[in-house]
Amino acid sequence: MNNEEREREAGGRERELRGVEARPRNWLVPVILLSLREWNSYGYELMERASAFGFEAMNPGTLYRTLRQMEKDGIVESSWETSRGGPARRMYTITDTGRAYLDFWAKSLEQYQHTMDNFFRLYTGRPLQDKNDEESSE
Amino acid sequence: MNNEEREREAGGRERELRGVEARPRNWLVPVILLSLREWNSYGYELMERASAFGFEAMNPGTLYRTLRQMEKDGIVESSWETSRGGPARRMYTITDTGRAYLDFWAKSLEQYQHTMDNFFRLYTGRPLQDKNDEESSE
């Protein structure tokens, strides 16, 4: 094996840079839970509310699929509402498990905010104590 | 209690609840860039540094593959270091594109922090935007 030759494998650079959007994983789930904790709602309405949390150009499929999965997970419940004009709506309610889940999420989010604070502290140039600097910049 | 019974009760959820960890997508990329901006480094060392940012039980494969992808994207460069004892290290350096990318990430992250602030404002019970409310008890 020749290690130095493998260095050439790194060609083909300058692709399009991938998504630089800072958005947490499963961010949609806590946003839906938070909305449902305020009042019961349905997909089409929740979609509009979610746009306030970074889902401005949300695809309906994503939301509806997420809602069905959340019901399977037991954090929301649903029932059809047909008592009014227009297409039937699947009305969602948050469960006790869902409230606990939301609380857990909030704690995790709080923790993560501290991690991001660390990131910014390093980014803006105020180092938290660490090992020796190779450039020895005084 | 009977866990199985409770799961049936919850509407037939077959799966565990999905990750409740608050962590943005591609979080590893800016963390690596930030580390490399301080000093050049290599995978094995970067893995240890990344643990301070929520990657405590990181799988090596994830990191190394991310690094190679980052090089393809042109935000880092690498070369083998064989001048010392032990296995060869692929030393990474941040590029100018990488610095710009990091700056862009930081801006996005800042924006995201505001979104999370909104989330917490709703979560803790205080209203989001002003819709002529004056019960803001501070």
Added chain:
DNA sequence: ATAACCTATGTGCATTTTACATATATATAT
């Protein structure tokens, strides 16, 4: 009436991201 449109929910599929297991190679200690 019917066509066009808005509301409302949903599936299919490909891509991207992530997780986990496994493989390879070099040096050092025993």
Added chain:
DNA sequence: ATATATATATGTAAAATGCACATAGGTTAT
């Protein structure tokens, strides 16, 4: 020689995401 620590990498599957498309009830204009 074998075990261990260091160091990098691939193979595969699961999960998350994005985009396109499908279905259907009701309202409005023609």
